[in-house]
Amino acid sequence: MLHPDNHHQARPTADFNPYAPGFDANPYPAFEKLRTQTPIGYWEQGRGWLISRYEDAVAILRDSKRFTSDRNEWELASVMGTAALVPELAELNKHSLLSLANQDHVRVRKLVSPALTPRAIERLRPEIQSIVDELLSVAEAKGTVNVITDIADLIPARVIGSMLKMPKGREALFQRFTEAAVKTFIPGLLQGPEVETLRADIREGVALVRETIEDRRRNPLENDILTTLIQTEEQGDRLNTAELLSLVSSLIVGGFETTIHLIGFTVYHLLSRPEVLAQVKAEPELVKNLIEEVLRYDNFGKMGIARYALEDVELSGVTIKKGQMALIMLGSSLRDEAAFDKAEVFDVRRNTNASIAFGHGAHYCIGANLARLEVQLAVGALLQRFPEMKLVKPVSFGPHPVIRRIESLEVRLRPE
Template sequence: MSAEQTNPSENRPASQFNPYAPGYEANPHPMLEKLRAEAPLFYWELGRSWIVSRYEEGLAVLRDDKRFSPNREDWEFASVMGSDAIIPEMEELNKNGLFALGEQGHARVRRLVSPAFTPRATERLRPEIQAIVDELLDTMAAKGRLNMVHDFSERIPARVIGSMLKIPSGHEEQFHEFTNAVAKSLFPSALAPEELAPLRRQIREGISLVTETIEDRRRNPRENDILTTLIQTEEQGDTLNKHELLALVSSLIVGGFETTVHLMSFCVYSLLQQPGVFAEVKARPELIKNLVEEVLRFDNFVKMGPARYALEDLEMGGVRIKKGQMLIILLTSVLRDERAFDKAHVFDVQRNGNSNIAFGHGAHYCLGANMARLLVQIAMGTLVRRFPEMRLVNPPAFGPHSLMRKMEVLEVELGTPSA
């Protein structure tokens, strides 16, 4: 469907929107600023979707469940991005995942699992997360110079998720492989042919491991254990079945791993490229929470999304949107909107982050947001305290990714650890 068929072409931006242009991952903001000014809501031919680049319209779409749905069954964008080559081992998990359920199914599962992800429930994980971070930083101290993406950001989330699920001792490496394989399976067309066989093996073995762990937890429930909580959760006789539990673990990996890895990497980069902010955070450790929120706002790593689908013909922002058409909310743009944030182009570690919609809004607010925030706050706070002299060696290097501004290399010199 062309833009002309969808809406008169007067809403086209002067410069063609291209999130895959060279240099976009490192600095998308000049292009997005132009987009907000010239065509804040326009039809993108390549992605077969409406692009939402301003905060007002983005928030309106996220909070309006009567006119917009996140149901992915008709996600035209998937074929454009190359994620149509389904990994068979993930197909059943995806069918039962939160992202694929209709409104009633989503509401039912969310109602059952929400108690396991409240701030209070998440806070109980603090000692485990702190121990994992401390152990990792002990091993990092001897290296001196390292790639913070690989050696820091990618190491912590998989271990934390495994710890949350109480994966049996001796299977940590297998679960780590499963975590990486699930994340990679989202975009199988980006994989080389020789990578598919080992990826499928790791997913099969991981599903078997998680299934065995779930069955063990049914027989031997534990206190303060997320799987036990999910298994025992019941509302008026309604419980989660085996496939739903497996899908939830997969969703936890997808949401908790990829997002947290990127957030941690961007936090380190934002901190080290701004010496004034680094000094401020070292002097006032309580600002770590603000740092995380401002990184989510100022330099969001989500390239494309979240996505919603129009449930009816409607008009918004001066354009006509047809029932069934997709809208992509550009978080990297809406969270830098000058109309919504005072001095939006200034990184302010003392800014009030209450308007942050980085984890969504309303009924589809990210269940794992509390966990992601706690994990990154602990990791960043400990890193700053133990390595107050760390410095950036080179600007980050970015790699290809359909939906994320994927930071692959962030070279840092740790300096002398604090006593």
């Protein structure tokens, strides 16, 4: 047992470098090493514990009494937290669904949920389908495309803009805003000059969201998610402006990068596995399962989900001290043989009910239905329109602090 009073306990250290050459293309040897050698180890560079086994990951995600997603509880929040480095995000994070303390989280989530139920999201299908079709028509004229920049990058910006009826022509700003917010996930990994650019992008993004909310208060719209959020009231309780601002921002941030990467990784796995491609062509409804297996088998996060200990917690023989950060390594947990039979095998028919790719418990990703629908429609339409599409060359990855970011995924849409 580690002595609880000694803050400088002899703690197991995680030997982990997500920036090592080749990690983005294949992080799994590094994850396996963590699971077998230091399943819970302290990572000095990221200033937190890495949780690499499925069982421990689920234990923390379920434990909302002793762990919180509120970054203010981090022992290093005052010096290393977002508020210290990017004050523009501090106010947003304070009211964000991603970081609200448990009681507030339940309250806000209850007010928001009706706008994001499977049925509410399903109503967006025709709108999303027409955005996808329009982008694929433009792509078709090129013949050979980079699926990331020509298709995947553009869909979420258009969908969220359309969902929230944001002013047209502001998609590029959206994109910068969301990328900036995602990059602040582990603030300690940011470099000085980069922080200034991020701050400017976040300031502009927040101003745009605020403007849109005010406009919608004055001019409510029918069947509009933002109007619904503004008007939603339960027992005299409704969202205040700060909560609305945070909520719309987390919808933008949560709904962008994840969806872009999920489209890219799904197309990549489909085209690099002829047997899976044949199965999905024969049974188009398999697309849904394909997406879930891509999320499990090849999760694009370099790290995972952050939680902060509200008290000293002993887990698998290691003590996580009050205020310390635990990073739940999804890419590792979802390849854990103890939880998934033949975890190293890509199985498009696998039962993925145990997957924690969208989180678990109270903080299960509220935008999961929207992300799934966008990817289903994008991948389904690509297959239908371009059944002969082929990878032109190996996929390449670009730098990103927290995501294995596919930079180039070149695909020839029709045979020459």
